[in-house]
Amino acid sequence: MADKIHFHTNGRTDFDLVLENHLENITKKEGYIYYEIVKRNFNTDGGNFLGVLLEIDVKGKTTDGEKETNLFVKKEIPFEKITVLDSKVMFRKELFVYIDLAKVVTHLQDSAKVPDEDRFKIAKAYPESNEEILIFENLAKKGFKTYGKFDILPLKYIELAIKELGKFHGISFVIEQRMPEFYENKIKTQKSPFNFNDDWKGLMEKIFLYTANLLGGETKRRIEDYLPIAIKKYPMYDNDQTSVRCCLSHVDYHFANILVKENDGEPVEVITIDYQLLDYGCPLRDLLFFIYSATSKDFRGEHMVHLKDLYFETITRYLKYFDMDIEDVYPRKDFEKVYKEWKDYGLIRTLYTSIFLFPPDSGLDVSKLSLSELPYEPSPEVQERVRGWIEEFLEDGYL
Template identity: 45%
Template sequence: MQKERNISDLLSKNIAVNGIQSIPLSFQDCIKRIIEKEGYIKCDVEVSNFNSGGGSFAGELYEVDIKGDTIEGAKKTNVFIKCLVTFNNIQYVDVRELFAKEVFIYKDLSKVFNFLQDQADIPQEERFKLPKAYDETKLEAIILENLGQRNFKTYDRLKVMPLKYAQLAVQELAKFHGMSFVIEEKMPDYFEKNIKCLHHPFIYDEDWNGLVRNVCTNLAKQYKDDKKVKIENFLRVFLEKFPKFGDYNKNVKCSLTHQDYRINNVLNGEAVEVIIIDYQLMDYGCPIRDFLFFVFSGSDQKFRRRHLNDLKNLYFETLSRFLKYFNMDVEAMYPRKEFEKVYTEWLDFGLMSVLFASVFLFAPDTGLDLENLSLSELPFCPDEIVKQRLKELIDDFIEWGYL
């Protein structure tokens, strides 16, 4: 029986044949261990860069195809790998801390989620789901099943999301927040030690201020007279208020939050199932933030006027139904009256988060050079369709009295 080939030789051969850049050494040993665990006796490995279309910023993405023979016969394995990158000029986030959070949810928290849902005997179709992570996942490389092989995909981040997808994503978000409430209730020691301590990951420095000024200044140019003045005045409020949204010591109910809940990070499985990915910005804070960022970043004015209120109701109804599986009453954990109050008071987070993130949300397909540029140097050059969506967003908040 032929022994498996040396993994370094395989990688070198594929790089040479396919013209791929050198593969990071940080995950070569991980691939070898996966090959051994999957029972290959001989195999070919092909590594390719994964093109996110400009949607990934804090990691280099790869697909790894393993094809070969096992004792049971032919087999193939496909994994998805995200490797840590470094930011030379951006102090806004600590990339190593971001990767540590993602390692935590895939290797530790996922087991807690499964345990609690097993205990509650939750039907498969109602469970909160995470992608399968390989045990070889570590700080330098997140290694997951390639959900693309199961026909999961992302919607075009530059288009308005379909209603059915939005409904599924809002329901899944409610389950994610619900799992945090369940851990708080059922496993208080674990909650205090591992959840409540997840602090807000951002540092609001002068570099961040420069990015916000750049965005607001450019958007103000689209208006004249009083609306232009409103946006110019809003800049001061934005710079002062937005950092406070990350302070969970406010008198609001908090939970695990995703903090980057947008179209790129909610994979769709043929409009019947969604799976959330990319938990790097996860923190313990106000859950309303995830809902607002998701809806406002993936919608236009027409969509919001038709569906915003219904999606808000769907979120709360799903949270209530999900908690009942654990014999928990949503009114005891997160009363509807409090939810609605916080929703109204924090609604402008939806505007601020989208304006700040617009540089990333609507980045060119080639991505952004975060390794070498500072935040204030990042280009803000939306096309006409994106400009119109941002203009509609501002018009909505003027109409609602927040500007």
């Protein structure tokens, strides 16, 4: 019989007991004869809002010898006052990706003999996962990490993330053609989880007006004039499923949700995590949000065209494994048209989510505060990013 599980923590909670049952099932499947379990809280530098994160190491012996299994656990944080999002809905979305979608993606890529370097990858989740607890392999133990919120991100990393995004959208187009019933019932039904209510508007007003006062002058007036436009346009962008080419969209595609592995300091591989905001909508939202949240104005001035082309070329290349022509799926002229028309999505989304992208080191207490009650006091580093976003959208005529 396996030894009793030992949690290295002060006291036991109901969550510990539930998790213990899940871990007991995992240890049985992994063939442990005896083992010990060590649990640690996972620090996200203030960047996690939607779940309690734990690292768990199972160490012991099987009939084949010594063994170690490294797990990563996410537990739902119920919201007390935030009604913009429903934590249970978000957990169901992640469960769909890691359990259901992962099987479909693996099957399709295996059937098409897509080589490992060109596959879209989904982290391994254990079937013990449910709508309250998600259990994954711990990718940190395989050398993956996230960059810090103020790190200067290497071009190579940005390129790898853009390629991974292209493959994610590409596999959605493949599912639409190869598995139409699954697509209709499981993908097109992925609605935006947001409730754009007065609490959301309160946060938008707080951040836009703070930014207006920060920059002052004629820019202040333009931002103030743009605020009601942004409040009207953003829900339209998020809920639009008819006027643009749609597919499965991550919606929260930024540096904190894209793990990277390095070799001698050079990024060599990325993998996407955190699908809690998943929906069916315009794929360019993911592209624009990632680029604007991850790069500086000068970087975009030098590389924006290249990154946009790289994204489209990646989808084109990926679809060829499935004998699909990008022009039949997402014609380049349509892509360019939507890119131009929707570019201000990048401004609205990055500005209002800057409070979450670059939180204070102490984090934000979303479990007890409403969105409009969250403190917005951007650091000098964040203010510099904000200036870059505003200047660019002024230059492009969106403000």
